[in-house]
Amino acid sequence: MPSSIAAELVAVIVSVDEESPRVLASGAPAALPHGPLEPQHRSLQAGLRAWTREREGVELGFVEQLYTFADVGRSGRKGRTVAISYLGLTRAQGESGWVDVYDLLPWEDARDGVPALASQLGETLVGWAGRDGERLERTEHAFGLGDWAWRPELVLQRYELLWEAGLVAEHGAGSTPSSSTAPATGPAMLHDHRRILATGLARLRSTIQYRPVIFELMPPDFTLGQLQATVEALAGQRVHKQNFRRTVQDQLGLVEPTGETDRSTGGRPAALYRFRSEVHAERRHVGTKFPRPRTR
Amino acid sequence: MPSSIAAELVAVIVSVDEESPRVLASGAPAALPHGPLEPQHRSLQAGLRAWTREREGVELGFVEQLYTFADVGRSGRKGRTVAISYLGLTRAQGESGWVDVYDLLPWEDARDGVPALASQLGETLVGWAGRDGERLERTEHAFGLGDWAWRPELVLQRYELLWEAGLVAEHGAGSTPSSSTAPATGPAMLHDHRRILATGLARLRSTIQYRPVIFELMPPDFTLGQLQATVEALAGQRVHKQNFRRTVQDQLGLVEPTGETDRSTGGRPAALYRFRSEVHAERRHVGTKFPRPRTR
DNA sequence: ACAAAAGTGTTCGTCTTACACCCATGC
DNA sequence: GCATGGGTGTAAGACGAACACTTTTGT
CATH class of the missing domain: 1.10.10.10 (Winged helix-like DNA-binding domain superfamily/Winged helix DNA-binding domain)
Known part of the structure; x- marks a missing residue:
């Protein structure tokens, strides 16, 4: 018999402001829209649309499931919380609640070349990898070092390396990056919401290439x-x-x-x-x- | 506060027998390996590996999350059951428990050209679509009719059309296909397990093209x-x-x-x-x- | 000898990327 | 006039698909 577990929806709602992509987030630390599964909705997608319309006043166009996070301790709560994450796109650029994605992931904007911050982080990670060949190769691949080109869609690989190396803050879990040596990597978000955002941006960058x-x-x-x-x-x-x-x-x-x-x-x-x-x-x-x- | 909900893992475990792909399944109606989330595993992937090793005696290589199904009524149980599905690959071709994927999805093997069954189903679906332009276009696209080529990776699109048209059996939910007019479309599996299998095959066919x-x-x-x-x-x-x-x-x-x-x-x-x-x-x-x- | 599968060299065409250039407007 | 962004034609080259052909075994 299936175990009973806390389950919630987390949404990465994206719009674009001509100049920069924006995501719905609020609070301090910033949190993506999230809430419990409502039993009255037949499908998750329909639920997400209704929920975003009512609570955020945003009408979604494209909606796609991202990933389900269920690691023990991913939320502050004791025990396991399952988070089913979704990506949603909208042209409604309504007033407030939108945050510039590149304020949250400041190494990801390579429109004017790979940003200095990304290069610094890459170098720091090379040091962190040390003699570990797999870590080194993952770092070079994700950050476009050595023979590799910078690939915008490797957002999640970059985030996970930074997280493993303790270079990004996550609220609650983990320690704060040692602010003396490491470059500033943007603000923490609630729980693992910044990882979820990275997942969403990665998916979006991949998707626009073929749909x-x-x-x-x-x-x-x-x-x-x-x-x-x-x-x-x-x-x-x-x-x-x-x-x-x-x-x-x-x-x-x-x-x-x-x-x-x-x-x-x-x-x-x-x-x-x-x-x-x-x-x-x-x-x-x-x-x-x-x-x-x-x-x- | 997150609601409490029944949650389970469902696994699409695939190996290949030189001639045909095989998937772990057992029982009648056939069921994919599935079970509750074990609280002792830190991550879902680790849990799935341990679980498959212990219960099925299979050591997994590549593992990837597929999709989380949570529609009301997807399992026989009243209320909502969330199923987090995974794809796992293994070279262990252990004796029993393996079922030929093309016995379960018999219209999907186009090695000797698009199978007659697929063409029949395509035609039947064209009739079902009738004047509905969107249905017609989805059908032609998924089944390689008109100007479209047959694309092996559109497994899920094909399955969903067949399901919408009532041409595939799903155990418990829904009605049996009207056996008089429609061609045989293979056996039902437990709940929505055949849909989950289709999701896994689609993902696998896509993945081998670039990894x-x-x-x-x-x-x-x-x-x-x-x-x-x-x-x-x-x-x-x-x-x-x-x-x-x-x-x-x-x-x-x-x-x-x-x-x-x-x-x-x-x-x-x-x-x-x-x-x-x-x-x-x-x-x-x-x-x-x-x-x-x-x-x- | 011949069937069968392994293995190699080269051509053809399309699709991606780049370069060179012209057009229409505001200041 | 000239800066600015809009818009078009065409060439170089990488890559995918196909064809033609040789090699090494078993029977």
Whole structure:
């Protein structure tokens, strides 16, 4: 007979502010929206949507299950708490409650090259790894050292290395990083919420490469420049402009021009596009592949 | 405060018998290994390994969380049961308890072309979809109809369509498929275990394309022909021989010749290879991409 | 000899990345 | 005029798929 266990939902709700990705979080230490499973909802996804609408006033577009965390001691409570985490996307950029993702994971924004903080952390981890070949290889792989290129989607691998090395703070469990030697790695979040956030960002960065979920984050009408800026904000990486435009337009039928233009861009007016809603969910597997500039 | 809920683990444990993939299952209706979360295990993965070793006598290699099922009524029990499902790979081909995956999902083996059963089911689903454009497009996409190619990894999409149309039996919930018109779609499994199996096969077929987990299923020494047969058994699809060999060998450092040969192949003796264990887990992201023959 | 499977060399075409360049607007 | 971002054509190259062919065994 199954054991009785405390179970909760934790949500990584993401929107984009043209410049940077934002996540719903509140309190001190910051906490992702979370709460118990409500028995009245037939499916978890439906429950999450209702719950986010009622409690946060946010209507979700794309929703995807992330991971179920159940390690003993993951919450402060004694005994085991199972957390089923979800990723949700919304274009509602409602006023308050949003936190810049890169304030919480400050080494993850590589739009202007790999940030100095990431390089410092990589070096620190190389020292931590010492003679341990596996640790060293994981570090070089995750942080783009040696022969490896920086790969934006390895968010979780980077976070887990930092956590193992005691370089990131987690509220409650574990010790504070030794602030003398180590660089500042951003604020702790409640329990393991920062790990859950890292899981969500990793998944999102992977997903936008092969499914056009990016449109869930855009306003109804947008320019290709805005679309590119949104992709770059999430990916934490620049993409090749000309090829990005082509890729999007060649995904025949995914977007269509509205006929209007946006003159506020500071240069030539940009044509506005909209996502073609006739495109059904399954057709959308074609994805928003984006060409990365060959850095290195 | 989190609600108290019944929680269990369900495992999709896979091995390959050169000819066909096998999964651990037992009983009537067949059930995947499952049981309550044991409070003594710190992490779920560790728990699953210990649990599989003790109860099934199987030592797992690769382990990965699949999905957490929590729909009301998914188990026979009243109220909600949360099932955290895992995929595990092993080379231990121990005697009993193994069931051929394609006995349970008989439309999924496309090694000799898309099976007649899959085509029949596709046609039946087209009828079921009727004027519903989204259903029709999902069906054509999942079953490789119209302009779409058959994609082996869409296991779950196919299963869910069949389930929605009432064409697969699930034990307890739902009705039996109307046996007069519909083709036979294999035996029911306990509760939603066949759906969980479909989730596992889908994940496995995706994973082998970009991570060399295939080696977890091979004996220590193997020929490239055996390796190819194993990939084909899982993928449910033939691959191009010459390019497969090259791809494997070009993944420099992934395999190395043992110097021995296997003369039992019926033709020219085949060189034996082994997986290079010096290759650490993180390096292994390079993957076992396999070239598919261009069918269509 | 011939069947059968192992193994090698090379061509062809597509898709990714990059480069070069023109266009339309505000200041 | 010139800075700024929008927008198009085309070439270099990597990679995937296919073809043609040789090698080594068992019967």
